[in-house]
Amino acid sequence: MHSFGYRANALLTFAITILALMCAMASLSDNLNSPTPSAEVLVLNINWFQKQPNGNDEVSMTLNISADLQSLFTWNTKQVFVFLAAEYETPKNSLNQISLWDGIIPSKEHSKFWIHTSNKYRFIDQGSNLRSKEFNLTLHWHVMPKTGKMFADKMDADP
Amino acid sequence: MGWIGETVDSIKSIQIRQVLTQGVSLGMIVTSALIIWKALMCITGSESPVVVVLSGSMEPGFKRGDILFLHMSKDPIRAGEIVVFNVDGREIPIVHRVIKVHEREDTGEVDVLTKGDNNYGDDRLLYAQGQLWLQRHHIMGRAVGFLPYVGWVTIIMTEKPIIKYILIGALGLLVITSKE
The missing domain is CATH 2.10.109.10 (Umud Fragment, subunit A)
Structure with missing residues (x-):
């Protein structure tokens, strides 16, 4: 009943239970944070436009992205993954989402930033619909916790 | 002679009962792990939750x-x-x-x-x-x-199978020899 093995087992079980409980509480505490991020994206220039040999349109553009994501960080946040997506409709597709730029924000100190960049990933349509096409620019973020549940949300970044 | 026979019988019956109990408790451990895994599969709808x-x-x-x-x-x-x-x-x-x-x-x-x-x-x-x-x-x-x-446990076990066998053997031994 009070052998070494029995006590070691009880201690281990207790330690793991407490650790699991603390992880769960850390994850739940993220719900108390109500973030108020802000972002603005400007399309400064359309650099070039081309039709690929297979008929798909491709665009290159210069973007200016400024955002303040400080309120997304809590004590359980490991990093925030942020990306800018162009979203639009075409006759063939009810939704097209194309990531144009993304970045990993490792800490709260780096979460207020602005960047001047051309699109990091190629903006290619499935077809030939991009000429004078209206598209929404949406800033998405994905909060990766130190432990527990991941959070994701987005906001309209058009000025 | 009857006294010796009785003693032998009682020892035999005890051992069989013990073996059976250990077998059942081992089975309980395995099946409850399986139940948890299958329940997770149902809840999450993913074939590997x-x-x-x-x-x-x-x-x-x-x-x-x-x-x-x-x-x-x-x-x-x-x-x-x-x-x-x-x-x-x-x-x-x-x-x-x-x-x-x-x-x-x-x-x-x-x-x-x-x-x-x-x-x-x-x-x-x-x-x-x-x-x-x-x-x-x-x-x-x-x-x-x-x-x-937490996943390091499985990574170590798949890359160093010896540790897996030692662990399974030790746990099995522990279950079989434990009296309670």
Whole structure:
């Protein structure tokens, strides 16, 4: 009943239970944070436009992205993954989402930033619909916790 | 002689009972583990509710040895989600982020392109020869939760099988020899 093995087992079980409980509480505490991020994206220039040999349109553009994501960080946040997506409709597709730029924000100190960049990933349509096409620019973020549940949300970044 | 026979019988019966009890408790452990796993499969709707991260392609978000909880719902797949997918001709599932989505107007089918956060380029090199997009049936689930380091247990066990056998043997011995 009070052998070494029995006590070691009880201690281990207790330690793991407490650790699991603390992880769960850390994850739940993220719900108390109500973030108020802000972002603005400007399309400064359309650099070039081309039709690929297979008929798909491709665009290159210069973007200016400024955002303040400080309120997304809590004590359980490991990093925030942020990306800018162009979203639009075409006759063939009810939704097209194309990531144009993304970045990993490792800490709260780096979460207020602005960047001047051309699109990091190629903006290619499935077809030939991009000429004078209206598209929404949406800033998405994905909060990766130190432990527990991941959070994701987005906001309209058009000025 | 009758006295000796009785003693032998009693010893024999005790041993059989003990062996049976140990057998039942061992069976209980195995079946309860199975019940938990199958229940998780039902709740999450994913054929493998928990996966271990094996590569560093999603660092610094997910490191090797972290575990991810998956969920498979009917919700459409959107850019930014971290999905676990199987590529034809590859046995090991991959955990990467969706960067492009094209959803058909008429059928609702999706074309999805993924990329590891830590990789330089997108995943077309990892897909099957000539495959440009992932479809819905390639995707096993999306990651919803995260627990660090726990997966090292399985990584060590698959890479050093001896440790696995020693552990199983020790646990088995413990169950068989324990009196309570």
